Amino acid sequence: MPLSVPVGGLLIVDVIGGYTLISLGVWFPSYQLLSLTGDIYFAWLAFLTGSVICLGTGSLIGFAFLTEGEGRVHNEISILSSFIGFGFGAAVMRMTYATVLATIL
Secondary structure, X not given: XXXXXXXXXXXXXXXXXXXXXXXXXXXXOOOOOOOOOOOHHHHHHHHHHXXXXXXXXXXXXXXXXXXXXXXXXXXXXXXXXHHHHHHHHHHHHHHHHHHHHHHHO
């Protein structure tokens, strides 16, 4: 949770700020804004957001399996929703890892 606020905030500022500056005619980037292959800032922030989601939901999955919980329904629903969130985070990382890896190498 502590990482989701700054990373998610930066992602929101990048999306809203980029569109606002382009629509006002103040900024003319040399790349296509919010492109997974062209916009390296968006790709990095999306990759970090996906990794934070995977880290948080993976922790919830581990915590649910380590504790029995109050009842079976609550435990099963929290595990199911955590796996859905983990899949979403992993999909975001899968979509952006090529651009992130290209900027590192």
